[in-house]
Amino acid sequence: MSESPEDPGSVRPAQASAAAEDREHALHARELDAADPLAAIRDRFTLDDTVYLDGNSLGALPRAVPDRLAEVVAREWGELRIRSWSESGWWAAPERIGDRIAPLVGAAPGRIVVGDSTSVNVFKAVVGGVRMAGKGCTEILVDATTFPTDGYIARSAARMTGLAVRPVEPARIADEVTERTALALVNHVDYRTGRLNDLPGITAALHSAGALAVWDLCHSAGALPVGLDAHGVDLAVGCTYKYLNGGPGSPAYLYVRESLQERFDSPLPGWNSHAEPFAMDPGYAPAEGIVRGRVGTPDILSLLALEAALDAWDGVSIEAVRTKSLALTDYFLDCVNAYAPPGRVRSVTPYDHSRRGSQVSLESARAGEVMTELIRRGVVGDFREPDVLRFGFTPLYTSFAEAERAAWVLGEVLRALPEEEPEAAGTAG
Incomplete structure (x- = not known):
């Protein structure tokens, strides 16, 4: 599945207008993050100030992976060579x-x-x-x-x-x-x-x-x-x-x-x-x-990188992940409702928790251009033909503050669309 490339010249979310500390939803997001039992798991990943909402295409890099791969290449392959099939558990x-x-x-x-x-x-x-x-x-x-x-x-x-x-x-x-x-x-x-x-x-x-x-x-x-x-x-x-x-x-x-x-x-x-x-x-x-x-x-290098990546799950229950996933996607939808101009976007993701995965898909006119601009501004999701914006929420590392910032930037981008553009029926709500 293709990923949307990040523009190295992106304008980061911190540079967006209307400072986060002045927005009511941003204040609430900080409260939610402070109470999040999974918040510390974010430190197990290599992240920056990009709002990365494309983990449903490619997950972020767990910090344990580079050192483990270096060990596999230098010692298990470089020194032990064929012996690693047995001695290293390949x-x-x-x-x-x-x-x-x-x-x-x-x-x-x-x-x-x-x-x-x-x-x-x-x-x-x-x-x-x-x-x-x-x-x-x-x-x-x-x-x-x-x-x-x-x-x-x-x-x-x-x-x-x-x-x-x-x-x-x-x-x-x-x-x-x-x-x-x-x-x-x-x-x-x-x-x-x-x-x-x-x-x-x-x-x-x-x-x-x-x-x-x-x-x-x-x-x-x-x-x-x-x-x-x-x-x-x-x-x-x-x-x-x-x-x-x-x-x-x-x-x-x-x-x-x-x-x-x-x-x-x-x-x-x-x-x-x-x-x-x-x-x-x-x-x-x-x-x-x-x-x-x-x-x-077997593809040993990829297998052992995956094994190291799974260390990020130590002590984490899938039930806790699901609880946060639903809270994140609920919050994002609430923020989109608050920030998006009426008629410019409509959720095609069910609101019913029993029918929702861990992503939010929004229909929007000129969705491809909208996603390109979001990425330029430091909010990375992806686009599916003909008119769907996809935002994936990975509870191990996505914060509520990021969900709020993404919705705010989306609102700014949608407000900048020409008035004569055809509008998607309804709103995110």
Whole structure:
């Protein structure tokens, strides 16, 4: 997913007109920050005075990562070399790091393996799920609002397995699933609107019809409780460079429900998932457990950077993160209502907490130009065609003061738009 580049000549928020100390909402923001139980976690990240609200595209750099990578390069690779596969624990990293991610998505140890890209893991999950589906299945349901790659992969998997793909709005899946459905691939949080889909309800409806549930967690893992084990999810995938802050292109992960692992038949059987990988047997025999989700040699530098990044989560509960996420997004919406000119912006993110992820998406005329100007002024979000401004809130490091400043600068930018410009219907409220 593309990120909006920062302009090195940005005007920082501190330079904005109407000093923050004179604004009522800014005073309230300072009070909220002073009472925030997660406020100290911000110091675990490398940040500046930019208001960074694009953590739903690329998370900020955790302070622990540079030193850890330097150690890996200089000692583990530079000195130990091949010995690091055993002596430094490289070989076990995909499962070890999977166990670090597991509590953040509600999974027990031994159910997540880290490696490969999100797209590759979606392919494994969909084809593997079809292979486990009952006889007579003829279709795969795909979230009609999905991130495009998921749809591309699903259609390719369908061609390979002889099934058809049927796009369905997430809210309609419970009504549309039939005995002919092998599985449904659904985004937990809609990447464009920030809408949170009903993972427990959709999963239960799929199971009632004999179908499997495959969830894409890219915009929910690290932002809100997921409950994979508790809700009986069959397979799930997710990236680690958003709310998990693993770095650009950091490896994704695959979850397979424990009761399905013995039946999981990966469409990409690599030597790393072989029961005896160093036997170099020309015949493939899958390893036991989640290891069969591996493919080839792991990307060690990215894996170990991710492992260090996860140290930022030490002592943090996902429930506390969710509480702050909702408070931040509520506060931002309140500030937008206070500062934005009437009729210039409209929220497409649900106000209902049970249907909201950790981002706020606003429709606005000339949204691309608006975001460019926001970035120039030191407020970094991103833009989605044709008219959506996206603001991602990462509770580990986003403050209420930043939410208020972003809304204020947005109001200034919107007020500067020519009066004759077409206006988005309604307001943020």
